[in-house]
Amino acid sequence: MIAAVLRVMVLGLVRDRGALAMAFLLPPLIFVIFAAILSGVSGDEMRLKVAIVDEVRSNQTDRLVRAIDQEPALRRHRLESADEQGLRAAVLAGRADVGLIIREALAGQAEGPPILVIADAGRSMTGPILAGHVQRLVARELPGVSMRRMVPAVEELAGGLSPQQNAALDAGMQAMDESGGDNDQQSEDGGLVLIETLAGRSGGANVSYYAGAVAVMFLLFSAMQGAATLIEERNSGIIDRLAVGPAGTDVIVIAKFLYLTLQGLVQVTLIFLVAWLAYGVDVPGRILPWLATTLLAATAAAGLALVMASACTTKQQANTISSFLVLVASAIGGSMVPRFMMPPWLQDVGWFTPNAWAIEAYHGALWRDETIGQLLPAFWPLAMAAIVGLLAALLLSRYRLQLG
Amino acid sequence: MLQTDPPNEAAAIDVPAAAPLPALDVRQLSVQYGARRVLNGLNLSIDSGEIFGLLGPNGAGKTTLIRAICGRVKHASGHVHIAGQSNRKRQSLRRIGLVPQEIALYQHLTVRENLTTFGRLSGLSARQAANALTFAMKATRLNKRADEYVHTLSGGWKRRCNIAAAILHRPSLLILDEPTVGVDIDARNALHTVIRDLSRTGLAVLLATHDLDQAQTLCGRVGFLRDGSVTHVGGPAELLHDMFGTKRELHVDLFEPAEWATASKMKRVGFSDHPNGMEWSMLIDASAQRQTELTNALRQTDLRIKEIRFREPGLDSLFLRLTTEDRST
Numbered sequence: 050m051i052a053a054v055l056r057v058m059v060l061g062l063v064r065d066r067g068a069l070a071m072a073f074l075l076p077p078l079i080f081v082i083f084a085a086i087l088s089g090v091s092g093d094e095m096r097l098k099v100a101i102v103d104e105v106r107s108n109q110t111d112r113l114v115r116a117i118d119q120e121p122a123l124r125r126h127r128l129e130s131a132d133e134q135g136l137r138a139a140v141l142a143g144r145a146d147v148g149l150i151i152r153e154a155l156a157g158q159a160e161g162p163p164i165l166v167i168a169d170a171g172r173s174m175t176g177p178i179l180a181g182h183v184q185r186l187v188a189r190e191l192p193g194v195s196m197r198r199m200v201p202a203v204e205e206l207a208g209g210l211s212p213q214q215n216a217a218l219d220a221g222m223q224a225m226d227e228s229g230g231d232n233d234q235q236s237e238d239g240g241l242v243l244i245e246t247l248a249g250r251s252g253g254a255n256v257s258y259y260a261g262a263v264a265v266m267f268l269l270f271s272a273m274q275g276a277a278t279l280i281e282e283r284n285s286g287i288i289d290r291l292a293v294g295p296a297g298t299d300v301i302v303i304a305k306f307l308y309l310t311l312q313g314l315v316q317v318t319l320i321f322l323v324a325w326l327a328y329g330v331d332v333p334g335r336i337l338p339w340l341a342t343t344l345l346a347a348t349a350a351a352g353l354a355l356v357m358a359s360a361c362t363t364k365q366q367a368n369t370i371s372s373f374l375v376l377v378a379s380a381i382g383g384s385m386v387p388r389f390m391m392p393p394w395l396q397d398v399g400w401f402t403p404n405a406w407a408i409e410a411y412h413g414a415l416w417r418d419e420t421i422g423q424l425l426p427a428f429w430p431l432a433m434a435a436i437v438g439l440l441a442a443l444l445l446s447r448y449r450l451q452l453g
Numbered sequence: 454m455l456q457t458d459p460p461n462e463a464a465a466i467d468v469p470a471a472a473p474l475p476a477l478d479v480r481q482l483s484v485q486y487g488a489r490r491v492l493n494g495l496n497l498s499i500d501s502g503e504i505f506g507l508l509g510p511n512g513a514g515k516t517t518l519i520r521a522i523c524g525r526v527k528h529a530s531g532h533v534h535i536a537g538q539s540n541r542k543r544q545s546l547r548r549i550g551l552v553p554q555e556i557a558l559y560q561h562l563t564v565r566e567n568l569t570t571f572g573r574l575s576g577l578s579a580r581q582a583a584n585a586l587t588f589a590m591k592a593t594r595l596n597k598r599a600d601e602y603v604h605t606l607s608g609g610w611k612r613r614c615n616i617a618a619a620i621l622h623r624p625s626l627l628i629l630d631e632p633t634v635g636v637d638i639d640a641r642n643a644l645h646t647v648i649r650d651l652s653r654t655g656l657a658v659l660l661a662t663h664d665l666d667q668a669q670t671l672c673g674r675v676g677f678l679r680d681g682s683v684t685h686v687g688g689p690a691e692l693l694h695d696m697f698g699t700k701r702e703l704h705v706d707l708f709e710p711a712e713w714a715t716a717s718k719m720k721r722v723g724f725s726d727h728p729n730g731m732e733w734s735m736l737i738d739a740s741a742q743r744q745t746e747l748t749n750a751l752r753q754t755d756l757r758i759k760e761i762r763f764r765e766p767g768l769d770s771l772f773l774r775l776t777t778e779d780r781s782t
Binding site: 050052053054056057060061064065284285286287289290291292293294295296300450451 | 523524525526527543546547549550551552553554555556557558559561562566569570571573574575576618619622
């Protein structure tokens, strides 16, 4: 009997192209979009388009401009009118992400900073990013310039330098400028801080994170949509018809639970297939923890969706409530924005969503190389959601049958 | 007429032979929703091969009675037996075939796929379901539509399929809730033929309907559900004779409701009005002279008459009389 209901649901999906696309095409597509955006935000692929006006045109400024041209994280935007007005217009119009004006000699004695960075208020983040890149490039390509800008402060603290000391300093800084570009990148800040970026075992951390995040969000959406057929069957009298047979409502609910779990497995597999093939997330190497996480996340989504469908009277009511719940759970559970970016109290609330536990399990399985045993703390809440959801759906459906 | 021998496989299903026990026996059934008593000591019995029409206005309790028979509401008192077995035993419910008022089918499946699915959900094996499919399609004359999607069928064919899905497991009692709603006259007549043929196989049919003409045409007995009980049970002709004798009914259709003074005068001479105020009727002696006198008298009033008809009283006349009595009490 369960097989008969499963067949009905599979045929319903196969014969509805819209539902088929929603279930299996949209989730990988959304994941690809998220992955493309997030791998850019993480710095791997972000390349700011920079407009430059060099009002000084000295050897040093030429060298800085060349360094900017060669910097992989930056792209040069060629201005039609290479003056400050043209640069501001290009930034405002969005033709350039950010602008840079070299106003004074880099090692000159002007009171203000010789370089001005122009950023649009709508992309204010680009200002500090470019400033950081420029400081790094100056330190690497023109180390003498950095030193020379510190001399007046050193002189003031030391009570003045002798002519011999000044000459030795000039010669030293000249030599540094000439040897610029050969410095070790890691010592460009003077050796005070060493920056090390942790490389994942494979694929980007963000891609691996968002594969799980998008997967659980779509699991919930699709499960809610699939479970709503329970309401259709109730309203069309099918449940009434079956209530007098040996099947009863239990068979229907259990069959739907199995179908939604299977649908979820296929859906999540497609998302991670893209993550593996396009972004190198090592799913095959972590297949068992990944499969266990997927199975539990799919059953949790199925259980919760069936409770919702059993509790709602009309399909419209179910659509409204499920959209609300899934969007809120996805927002606070980390499917839209990583939870570490949220205030602590919201992070705590997030643990009440299946999203948080599923994402935690996927991240543990694919990024931190955790074993199934180590993933158990994240598995228990998902398993409980599935079991409690299924039992509640069975009871509610029986109760609804009594209510008619 | 439909062949009465069930297919071999279907015969393996636990279906009683023509038992002396009634297919449905309801005794002193009371059902309460909170403080409101919907069914009140109701008695009803339907024999195998009988078509019983359950009539009554909206809210009389027809749906509650059907749900009580199907074991879906708790009885405050009384009992329901299906082919001799209490409906408290889940097994007895398998003897019921329920045809809901809605088209209770999967729209995205073909007729054949639907019937196979419902066959399996009725507890039949794959082979039994295949035999049951043949039987049900033959009984409802659905063979030519077997591979069409339900959502592409006309209302009449959907209704046939709705019935077919309820007889796959060869029930003893078929409950039809408004089985011809929204179908044209040809489809309705075709459905009547299907229902009649099914009853001839020994199937007891409980037909809940508002279509009084259908009840009069199709049912061997009818009963009116009033105040939580079934009253005026009997054959349509017998009931009408008991209620109206040899009298005929004068029926007047108006273009607009009668003025208050005229309406009062009509009521005084024995007319009763339909709730819409545009239809009036009165029982009269069957003599031609009396009919002429009344027709002339009506034409002299200020009523805007659309039509004056004389006819034999039907179940609608009885229904109107009973509901008018109920309203006045």
